[in-house]
Amino acid sequence: MLKIEKLTKIYGKKAAVNQLDLHIAPGEIYGFIGHNGAGKTTTLKSVAGILKFDSGEIYIDGHSIKSEPIECKKVMAYIPDNPDLYEFMSGIKYLNFIADVYGVSAQRRAELIKRYGDALELTDSLAQNVSDYSHGMKQKLAVIGALIHEPKLILMDEPFVGLDPVASHTLKQLMREICDGGGAIFFSTHVLEVAEKLCDKVAIIKDGVLVRSGTMDEVRGDESLESVFLELQD
Amino acid sequence: MLKVLLKKQFAELLAGLLKNRRTGKMRSGGAIAGYMVLFAFAGISLMFSFGALYFMLGTTTLRGGNLFGSIDETASYPGLYFAFTGIVAAIIGLIGGMFSTYSILYCPKDNELLLSMPIKPVMILAARMMSVYILVILYTFIAFLPSLIVYSLLGRFGFLVLIRGLIMYAALTFIILALSCALGWLLAIVAAKVGGKKLVTVISLLVSLGTYYFFYFGRQRIMDLITEDPAKAEHTFKTVLFPFYAYGKGIADSWIYFLIFLGIAAALMAITLFLLSRSFISLVTTKKSRRKKVYVARTVNANSAFGALFRREIRRFLTNPLYLLNNGLGSVIMIVVSVIALVNTGAIRGLLNGIGGTSGSITGTQFSFSQYLAFLPLSIVSGICLILSLTPISSSSVSLEGNRLWILQTIPVGVKTILAAKLAVHMLFAGVPVLVLSVSLSIILKLGFTSILLCLASLGVALLTGTFGLLLEVHNPRLDWTDESIAVKQNLNVLFVMLGGFGAAVLFGLLFIPLCVFFPFLMIPALVIEILVLFGLSMLFFHLSVKLWPRLCES
Numbered sequence A: 001m002l003k004i005e006k007l008t009k010i011y012g013k014k015a016a017v018n019q020l021d022l023h024i025a026p027g028e029i030y031g032f033i034g035h036n037g038a039g040k041t042t043t044l045k046s047v048a049g050i051l052k053f054d055s056g057e058i059y060i061d062g063h064s065i066k067s068e069p070i071e072c073k074k075v076m077a078y079i080p081d082n083p084d085l086y087e088f089m090s091g092i093k094y095l096n097f098i099a100d101v102y103g104v105s106a107q108r109r110a111e112l113i114k115r116y117g118d119a120l121e122l123t124d125s126l127a128q129n130v131s132d133y134s135h136g137m138k139q140k141l142a143v144i145g146a147l148i149h150e151p152k153l154i155l156m157d158e159p160f161v162g163l164d165p166v167a168s169h170t171l172k173q174l175m176r177e178i179c180d181g182g183g184a185i186f187f188s189t190h191v192l193e194v195a196e197k198l199c200d201k202v203a204i205i206k207d208g209v210l211v212r213s214g215t216m217d218e219v220r221g222d223e224s225l226e227s228v229f230l231e232l233q234d
Numbered sequence B: 001m002l003k004v005l006l007k008k009q010f011a012e013l014l015a016g017l018l019k020n021r022r023t024g025k026m027r028s029g030g031a032i033a034g035y036m037v038l039f040a041f042a043g044i045s046l047m048f049s050f051g052a053l054y055f056m057l058g059t060t061t062l063r064g065g066n067l068f069g070s071i072d073e074t075a076s077y078p079g080l081y082f083a084f085t086g087i088v089a090a091i092i093g094l095i096g097g098m099f100s101t102y103s104i105l106y107c108p109k110d111n112e113l114l115l116s117m118p119i120k121p122v123m124i125l126a127a128r129m130m131s132v133y134i135l136v137i138l139y140t141f142i143a144f145l146p147s148l149i150v151y152s153l154l155g156r157f158g159f160l161v162l163i164r165g166l167i168m169y170a171a172l173t174f175i176i177l178a179l180s181c182a183l184g185w186l187l188a189i190v191a192a193k194v195g196g197k198k199l200v201t202v203i204s205l206l207v208s209l210g211t212y213y214f215f216y217f218g219r220q221r222i223m224d225l226i227t228e229d230p231a232k233a234e235h236t237f238k239t240v241l242f243p244f245y246a247y248g249k250g251i252a253d254s255w256i257y258f259l260i261f262l263g264i265a266a267a268l269m270a271i272t273l274f275l276l277s278r279s280f281i282s283l284v285t286t287k288k289s290r291r292k293k294v295y296v297a298r299t300v301n302a303n304s305a306f307g308a309l310f311r312r313e314i315r316r317f318l319t320n321p322l323y324l325l326n327n328g329l330g331s332v333i334m335i336v337v338s339v340i341a342l343v344n345t346g347a348i349r350g351l352l353n354g355i356g357g358t359s360g361s362i363t364g365t366q367f368s369f370s371q372y373l374a375f376l377p378l379s380i381v382s383g384i385c386l387i388l389s390l391t392p393i394s395s396s397s398v399s400l401e402g403n404r405l406w407i408l409q410t411i412p413v414g415v416k417t418i419l420a421a422k423l424a425v426h427m428l429f430a431g432v433p434v435l436v437l438s439v440s441l442s443i444i445l446k447l448g449f450t451s452i453l454l455c456l457a458s459l460g461v462a463l464l465t466g467t468f469g470l471l472l473e474v475h476n477p478r479l480d481w482t483d484e485s486i487a488v489k490q491n492l493n494v495l496f497v498m499l500g501g502f503g504a505a506v507l508f509g510l511l512f513i514p515l516c517v518f519f520p521f522l523m524i525p526a527l528v529i530e531i532l533v534l535f536g537l538s539m540l541f542f543h544l545s546v547k548l549w550p551r552l553c554e555s
Helices: A040-048 A069-074 A091-101 A106-119 A135-147 A165-180 A192-198 A216-220 A225-233 B002-018 B029-061 B078-106 B111-115 B121-154 B159-194 B197-228 B230-240 B242-252 B255-285 B305-319 B321-327 B329-343 B345-363 B376-388 B399-410 B415-445 B450-475 B484-488 B492-518 B520-553
Strands: A002-011 A014-024 A029-033 A055-060 A076-079 A153-157 A184-188 A201-206 A209-215
Touching: A002 A040, A014 A040, A014 A201, A014 A209, A029 A040, A029 A165, A029 A192, A040 A055, A040 A076, A040 A153, A040 A184, A040 B399, A069 A076, A076 A135, A076 B399, A091 A106, A091 A135, A091 B305, A106 A135, A106 A165, A135 A153, A135 A165, A165 A184, A165 A192, A192 A225, A201 A216, A201 A225, A209 A216, A209 A225, A216 A225, B002 B121, B029 B078, B029 B121, B029 B197, B029 B492, B078 B121, B078 B159, B078 B197, B078 B230, B078 B242, B078 B255, B111 B121, B111 B255, B121 B159, B121 B255, B159 B197, B159 B242, B159 B255, B197 B230, B230 B242, B242 B255, B305 B321, B305 B415, B321 B329, B321 B484, B329 B345, B329 B376, B329 B415, B345 B415, B376 B415, B376 B450, B376 B492, B376 B520, B399 B484, B399 B520, B415 B450, B415 B520, B450 B492, B450 B520, B492 B520
Parallel strands: A029 A184, A029 A201, A076 A153, A153 A184
Antiparallel strands: A002 A014, A002 A055, A201 A209
16 A cells, blocks of 8 residues: 655755555554654655655555646545644635545445544534644544545544544544555554554664564564663663 | 944844744845845835826926926925825824834833843833834835935926925934834824723724725825926915925925924924823723633534634634735725625626727727627736735735744644645635625626636636635744734735736736737637636646745755
C-alpha cells in the first residue's frame, strides 16, 4: 500500500530524513516513533504530498506521489498533528466539503457521517462553527473528514493528542476495523504503550535515520518497546 | 520588566518586517531594501500631497493670498494654519491607529501566557500600547512634517516654533493614542458583552471608513471656510474645535495655549490608562458563551470538486467582514456608481456636451458629444483599472489559507482547479459589478458596437487584477498569521495589486487616449489591442501561478 524508498529531505545543510526505506502492506497498522525533531512529521508530510523531498521515491497503491499526486491523494487521507480546519464553516459543512472534493455520493456520506459522528460523539455538535470547537472536537472532525471517503491509506500525526479517553478508545477500535477491512494506517506517536498495544509493525527513527523496523516482536524482542526505544536513543 | 516586554514586542515587529513569512528565514538584503524603498516612496508621496494641501492653505492663512510680498501680520493666521494641520494629522493617526488597537491590545495569543507570569497587567498593557504608539507616530508624522516645512517657506519660522511644534506634536500623538485605545477598549467591551469578533471588526472598519469619508468631504468644507474668511474661521475653531485651536496657537505664538494643550493631552492619557488598566484582565479573559446549535441531519446534494472549492471561497469571502470590507469595497462602489449614472443619464450627457466647449481650447477644435465617444471608452477602461484596484479579492486568497493550506495540499484536486475556484470568486465579485458598470455606461453613452469591446476590456481588467493577485499570492503568501487581519490588512500583495491598477490606468491612458483624440478612427484598434493585452497577460499570470504553486510545498 505504501512504499517509501530512500527518502531524503534536507533543510539547509541538515538531513531531516535520510535514506528512509519503509513498506506498509494492506491491513497493517504501522507505528512511527522517534524523539522530537527526529523526522516523523517530515516523513508523513512528504508521503501526504504536502512537502517536496530531495531524493527517493514514495509509492501509494502503486502510484508515485511525485508524478501522480492526484491518483495517490484519491486513496489516501492525512490527519495533521494540529487540526487546523476551516473556522468559517460549521462541522457539517466541512464534512460535506470534503465529501464533495472526494466525490462521495450524498447517500454514502450521510451514512458515514452518522456512523463516525455517533462513534466519536460529535453528531450533536456538527451544526456548530468549527471556530467554537475545542481542540479535541477539531481532532474528531479531522478524523471523520479523513474517514468519510473511505481511504485505503490513512496517515496520522499524533492522532491521540487532545482526545478524551473515550474518543481515544473509539479511535483505536476504528483504526483496527479499517485495517481489518484491508486498509493501512501509518501513524506517529510518542505514546509507546499505545504503539505497543495497537500496532502490527513499528519503525523507530532517530535523527532522520531509520534505526529499527519490523513486527512488534521483531523490534522489541523480550524487552518492552520503551526499553528498546530508550536504548536506541542513547 | 517593561524593558523585557518591549524587547519582545519589538522583536515581533521586526520579525514581521525582516523575515519571509513563507520560509521563516530572513529576507535578503535586496528584498529588505526593496521594501524600504517602497515604504519610503509611499511615505514621501503622501507627504507631498499633504504639503500641497498645506501650501494652498498657507497661501491664504499665512500670506493673505500674497505669495511673493512680505508677510502682512494683520492678514496672517498661523494658529489657524497649525490648527488645520493638527486636524489632518489627528484624523490620519486615528484612521491608522484605532483600527489596530483592539487587536493589538486585546487579541494577542500570548496575553494569557503573560498574565500567568509574575508581571503586572499594567506593564503588559503599556508594552502593547507602545506598538499602537509606533503606528500612530508613523501615520501622524507623514502629516505633521510637511506642516513645518510649508510653514518654514511661508510663515515666520524660528527655533521657538520648531521646539513648540515638536512638543505639541508629541502631545498630539498621545491624544491620538488615548483616543485609539479608548475606542479599542469600547470594542473589547462590545466583544465581551455581545460576543463575536466579527461584529467588532465590522464596527471598527465602519468607524475607520466613516472617519475617512468625514475627513475627505469635511476637509474641503473647512478649507473653504478658512479661505473665505480666516477671521471668522479662527473664531469657529476656538468655539467648536477648541483642542485644535489650542494646538495651533500653542505652536504659533501662545505659551498659554501651549500649556492648555499639554494639559488636555496629559488628562486624556491619564483617564485612558486608568480605565484600561482597571478592566484589562477581565476583558482579555472574558469569552461570551454562545447558544449551542443542534445538528439535524438533512439530505444534501453532492457537488463537483470545483463547485465545493468555489462555494468554500464564497463562504470565506462573505463570512469574513475584514476580507469583505477591505477587498470587496470596489464591488459596492461599482454597483452604486452604475445605478447613480443610469438615474442621471440626461445630466451626464449634458455635462459631456458642456465640457466639449472648454476642451476645444486645447486642441483648437470644438468637440461634440459624438466626437467625445472616440476616446471616452478608452478613458473608461483606465477608470475601471483604478476602480478594480480597490477590489483585490484574489490578492489575499492564498494567504487566508494560513495553517489550513494542508487541506488544499492533500486533496485529490489539480492546482488549476484550486486556483480557478479562487479566480472565479474574484470574477463573481469584481467581474460582474464591472460588467454592470460597463453596460450602464454603454447605455448612457450610446456606444453601440463599441459597448461589446468596452465590456470585454472591463472583464479583461477584472481578470488581470485577479490573476495578478493570484500570482503574487502564490509567489509570496503570508501564511503564518495568528490574526486574519495580517493576511488582509498587512498584506503587501494587496498594495501591489492596487499599484498595478494605477499603473495600468496610467499606461493605457498615456498610450492610447492622446492618440485617439487626434485620430479618432484608431479607437477601435486601440480597444482591441487593450483587450488582447489584458487577456494575454491574464493567461500568462494564471499559467505562472499554476507553475509556482508547488513552491508552497518546499518548506
